[in-house]
Amino acid sequence: MITEIQTYFRELAASGINLTIFYDAFDFDRFVTGFGNTLLLILISAACSIALGAAGAAVLTLGRGPAPAFIRGYVALFRNTPLIVQMYFFYFAVGSIMPVGRNELGLPQPLIGSFSWAIISLSLYAGAFNVETFRAGIGAVHGSYEEAALALGYNRRQAFFSVTVPLALRFSFASLANNLVDLTKATTVAYAVGVAELLYVSNQIWSDSLNTIEMMNVMLVIYLTLTAAVVFIINRVEAAMRLPGFGLGDGQ
Amino acid sequence: MISLKTLAFALGVTFMSTAMGTAASAQSMECGNDTLCRVKAAGVLKIGTKDDYVPWSYRASDGTFKGMEVDIGKKIAEALGVKAEFVKVTSANRFEFLAQGQIDLMIASASDTAERRKIVAFVHPNYYSSGYTVLLPKAVKATEWSQIAGQTICSVQGAWYNKPAQEEFGVKVLAFAGTAETEAAMAQGRCIGLLEDDNMINVRLSSEKWADYQMPLPIQADTPWGMAVRQADQFAPFGYFVAGMITEMHRDGELLEMEKANGIKNSAFLIKMHDALKDHIN
Numbered sequence: 001m002i003t004e005i006q007t008y009f010r011e012l013a014a015s016g017i018n019l020t021i022f023y024d025a026f027d028f029d030r031f032v033t034g035f036g037n038t039l040l041l042i043l044i045s046a047a048c049s050i051a052l053g054a055a056g057a058a059v060l061t062l063g064r065g066p067a068p069a070f071i072r073g074y075v076a077l078f079r080n081t082p083l084i085v086q087m088y089f090f091y092f093a094v095g096s097i098m099p100v101g102r103n104e105l106g107l108p109q110p111l112i113g114s115f116s117w118a119i120i121s122l123s124l125y126a127g128a129f130n131v132e133t134f135r136a137g138i139g140a141v142h143g144s145y146e147e148a149a150l151a152l153g154y155n156r157r158q159a160f161f162s163v164t165v166p167l168a169l170r171f172s173f174a175s176l177a178n179n180l181v182d183l184t185k186a187t188t189v190a191y192a193v194g195v196a197e198l199l200y201v202s203n204q205i206w207s208d209s210l211n212t213i214e215m216m217n218v219m220l221v222i223y224l225t226l227t228a229a230v231v232f233i234i235n236r237v238e239a240a241m242r243l244p245g246f247g248l249g250d251g252q
Numbered sequence: 253m254i255s256l257k258t259l260a261f262a263l264g265v266t267f268m269s270t271a272m273g274t275a276a277s278a279q280s281m282e283c284g285n286d287t288l289c290r291v292k293a294a295g296v297l298k299i300g301t302k303d304d305y306v307p308w309s310y311r312a313s314d315g316t317f318k319g320m321e322v323d324i325g326k327k328i329a330e331a332l333g334v335k336a337e338f339v340k341v342t343s344a345n346r347f348e349f350l351a352q353g354q355i356d357l358m359i360a361s362a363s364d365t366a367e368r369r370k371i372v373a374f375v376h377p378n379y380y381s382s383g384y385t386v387l388l389p390k391a392v393k394a395t396e397w398s399q400i401a402g403q404t405i406c407s408v409q410g411a412w413y414n415k416p417a418q419e420e421f422g423v424k425v426l427a428f429a430g431t432a433e434t435e436a437a438m439a440q441g442r443c444i445g446l447l448e449d450d451n452m453i454n455v456r457l458s459s460e461k462w463a464d465y466q467m468p469l470p471i472q473a474d475t476p477w478g479m480a481v482r483q484a485d486q487f488a489p490f491g492y493f494v495a496g497m498i499t500e501m502h503r504d505g506e507l508l509e510m511e512k513a514n515g516i517k518n519s520a521f522l523i524k525m526h527d528a529l530k531d532h533i534n
Contacts, residue, residue: 026415026418026419092433092436092437092440095440096439096440100441107389107391107392107441107444108441109441109442110440110441110442113442114426114442191409192428192429193428194406194426194427194428194437194442200409200427203344203409203410204409204410204414204415204427206344207343207344207409207410207411207412207414208367208412208414208415209367210347210367210368210370210371212348
């Protein structure tokens, strides 16, 4: 089966469409590695950025004193600077003052590698947008719900977590889908700090085999599929949590 | 009244530039597929070169292109009687730039390989040559490639030797967009050395900054560098012109002079080519 696929794509290459990833074992391996790394980047940084966004929005709503100001500063800083600049800043500037270990040759070796820095950078970047998404969701819940909860004997914190948050979540899905689609596409920026994700490996492959057009098309199809999957998953969650009258709720 | 006057003036300028533009494009249209004719009509030769490859091609502090490949490009443009316009290319995009016509001639330290000949045409004779090896700190006591298998080394994205180094010697390549990033990454210990062509490493080693480094591993895959033109230009006036220029520069020793002028030790390849092509009478 595998040899048949390889033979087919070898013949296809002879006719002008050179997809080395389907017949060259080395290219196939690095492409799969790249795809795996892209998936990991999306999953981990999506989870971290949602957690960061939720925590930030909660602090903005409930917090007092310097904490909300700190969150506002974070949002302003990370939302208003380019992602690639942040990535370079973390990797080359912050990375150079972090503690180093020793490798087996006795040379200094940083403890945090490019993949970790990419996760940190992507999470902080997408997290800043998610703070605003969840804040907007909370703002969309009418004040009367909280007042009703307070009248029933809930304290402010209980009213927030038991009444406002579940309703706010339903208002946040549309905007959250936007942010996560954007994050999916933004993972390509990690190639700048040498993370072997899809763009990085494709770039290597087309430099070696000079099949730029083919690889560009492969990338387009893969990213379309990935973003479609992200939107599909969010729509499923949204449909499962549907509550008439709150949010769009129709899983469009 | 002023606005009317300005308007008339603007119209006049537009008209004149359109007329001039039409004249130039009419001239270049008569050339058809003849790139040499088109370049002469336009008065500009667009040359693709790198901007981070000291001392072959790089940007000087005033922003202009400098280096040995830039000198070669200027010499070719001068012989044609046109202005040389240098366009920055990278290892990953240079062949597309040429194939799509953003540049007419590529002098960008490109090794002449069979894969690449399918996309562009390399002009012969070759003008330079290099293999690949690793720049390592003196602290690393390796003399064979097998001793650094499994180690991470930094390189530039799109370099042809990234694949063979990984496939044949099992090293891990961490690639960045440019040489500055690879140096920074090595300085921070993200890789043990730099995977580069041997000429580049020789130049580095001649400066004080790299006193603690060496290139102890055998040089691999010594491959000639070629200037490239579009495939349609290879056996056409433009390709023949460039080929003649390279031959003459080998023959009269100008390439050796340029190497010296750019602070590079005369390379074995250029000495061999000069000996083969030099005038038999003197």
